Amino acid sequence: MLGxxxxxxTMDQAPQYAIDHVANSPKNLFEFEALDSLSQKIxxxxxxxxxxxxxxxxxxxxxxxxxxxxxxxxxxxxxxLIQKYISNKNNIPSKFMSIIEMFVIYLRDDVLKNxxxxxxxxxxxxxxxxxxxxxxxxxxxxxxxxxxxxxxxGKLSHIDSIYIFSKGGNTVTANVNVTFAIATxxxxxxxxxxxxxxxxxxxxxxxxxxxxxxxxxxxxxxxEFMGLFIRPLALTLRLAGNMMGGHIALIxxxxxxxxxxxxxxxxxxxxxxxxxxSLALGLTMLELLVAVIQAYVFALLTAVFxxxxxxxxx
Amino acid sequence: xxxxxTPTFGISFLFxxxxxxxxxxxxxxxxxxxxxxxxxFLTVLLVLKKFAWNPLLNFLDxxxxxxxxxxxxxxxxxxxxxxxxxxxxxxxNDAKNxxxxxxxxxxxxxxxxxxxxxxxxxxxxxxxxxxxKSKIEIEKKRAIKEIKEEVVSLSLDLATKVLQRxxxxxxxxxxxxxxxxxxxxxxxx
Numbered sequence: 001m002l003g004x005x006x007x008x009x010t011m012d013q014a015p016q017y018a019i020d021h022v023a024n025s026p027k028n029l030f031e032f033e034a035l036d037s038l039s040q041k042i043x044x045x046x047x048x049x050x051x052x053x054x055x056x057x058x059x060x061x062x063x064x065x066x067x068x069x070x071x072x073x074x075x076x077x078x079x080x081l082i083q084k085y086i087s088n089k090n091n092i093p094s095k096f097m098s099i100i101e102m103f104v105i106y107l108r109d110d111v112l113k114n115x116x117x118x119x120x121x122x123x124x125x126x127x128x129x130x131x132x133x134x135x136x137x138x139x140x141x142x143x144x145x146x147x148x149x150x151x152x153x154g155k156l157s158h159i160d161s162i163y164i165f166s167k168g169g170n171t172v173t174a175n176v177n178v179t180f181a182i183a184t185x186x187x188x189x190x191x192x193x194x195x196x197x198x199x200x201x202x203x204x205x206x207x208x209x210x211x212x213x214x215x216x217x218x219x220x221x222x223x224e225f226m227g228l229f230i231r232p233l234a235l236t237l238r239l240a241g242n243m244m245g246g247h248i249a250l251i252x253x254x255x256x257x258x259x260x261x262x263x264x265x266x267x268x269x270x271x272x273x274x275x276x277x278s279l280a281l282g283l284t285m286l287e288l289l290v291a292v293i294q295a296y297v298f299a300l301l302t303a304v305f306x307x308x309x310x311x312x313x314x
Numbered sequence: 315x316x317x318x319x320t321p322t323f324g325i326s327f328l329f330x331x332x333x334x335x336x337x338x339x340x341x342x343x344x345x346x347x348x349x350x351x352x353x354x355f356l357t358v359l360l361v362l363k364k365f366a367w368n369p370l371l372n373f374l375d376x377x378x379x380x381x382x383x384x385x386x387x388x389x390x391x392x393x394x395x396x397x398x399x400x401x402x403x404x405x406x407n408d409a410k411n412x413x414x415x416x417x418x419x420x421x422x423x424x425x426x427x428x429x430x431x432x433x434x435x436x437x438x439x440x441x442x443x444x445x446x447k448s449k450i451e452i453e454k455k456r457a458i459k460e461i462k463e464e465v466v467s468l469s470l471d472l473a474t475k476v477l478q479r480x481x482x483x484x485x486x487x488x489x490x491x492x493x494x495x496x497x498x499x500x501x502x503x
């Protein structure tokens with residue numbers, strides 16, 4: 001993208017190019033007047049002007065567009081498959097459905113029942129399942145280079161409305177704001193779980209173990225309180241960092257070809273191509289694994305935090 | 315608002331690459347994206363909860379219950395079958411034994427009755443024999459008596475003829491009488 005601006009690729013552009021691939025698009029994809037005025041109204045309600053870093057811009061950026069896309073795919077795939085599976089009670093599940101069923105049963109038996117409990121797990125299962133599958137679909141969809149293809153088609157055909165889709169990251173879960181939003185829901189979920197079980201006051205009392213000598217509480221309470229906020233922050237940065245890092249490495253491996261071509265010559269680029277493509281291929285395989293693992297970790301930790309709030313035994 | 319949010323995203327200022335707003339593009343706080351994420355995720359959560367997870371979990375529970383109950387049923391059917399098998403074997407054995415007993419019983423009864431019949435027959439034949447014997451004896455006695463009487467009359471005739479005289483006198487009468495008595499006495503013997 002920057003190469004397009006300056007006209008010629010140089011080696012120094014590689015990091016910025018990789019970052020641009022992961023970061024959100026700077027401009028809104030669609031210019032919706034209504035959303036812009038809504039953004040301004042909400043922001044001015046909180047006293048934030050449009051120059052501020054925290055201006056609430058509700059415009060559709062690439063990541064917001066991708067969020068809609070991912071949620072549409074997640075919902076339609078899961079609802080269609082599950083409804084089909086349930087309505088044909090005698091049928092064996094399709095291949096894809098049996099994979100989903102495997103995840104669902106595994107999460108239910110080894111995560112939900114284990115950490116939340118045999119009785120309470122039903123009320124938290126939808127949240128944990130949604131977190132797992134939403135993140136899994138986002139991660140996997142981020143690995144599919146649909147928008148790079150759009151960019152290629154847009155550039156070759158000189159249609160800006162298609163080309164604009166290649167600007168900005170492909171992976172919504174590499175955006176800290178998205179992962180922070182999901183972590184926020186986890187945060188409120190485990191606080192709500194504790195309050196629902198023990199009542200408002202007892203839940204906050206549960207934060208620190210009882211029966212300690214009183215001076216220790218001056219240390220324990222701040223630590224536990226910090227831990228409360230560190231949990232969602234760790235969730236946010238773990239997922240976003242993993243997705244970001246994998247994609248940056250993937251792009252850097254690919255840019256080896258262009259850098260070698262620019263610095264040494266066309267044959268050098270051709271020579272390094274098999275090396276960097278096989279590296280990128282291997283990393284993509286690794287990213288497939290990471291996509292599942294990170295979705296699992298997020299769902300697991302959500303279940304663990306909810307379980308910790310419900311079963312207070314320090 | 316900035317006072318609260320700046321520390322939260324403050325970590326982003328540690329990075330050197332900065333964009334137009336002076337922040338690392340990888341860690342830019344985009345509150346719009348954050349708000350959209352919340353809205354979209356919660357919508358997805360609600361839709362999936364209603365149309366995917368709750369039906370699927372109910373379905374799985376139901377299926378597991380069904381499997382457990384059918385396993386139980388199979389188990390009970392198995393034990394039932396075993397019981398029935400045992401029972402039928404018992405019945406078969408009983409029937410065999412009973413048959414044997416009946417056969418044995420009837421055999422002994424038959425033997426008994428055969429023996430009895432034989433005995434009866436023997437007794438009857440003995441009876442017949444005895445009767446026949448006694449009849450023969452009587453007949454014999456009668457025949458002997460008849461023969462004696464005949465002999466007497468014959469001898470009387472013969473004597474009359476031989477003597478050619480009437481046996482009206484006393485001597486003759488005495489003689490005849492005594493000889494008759496001796497005959498009677500012989501007969502009585």
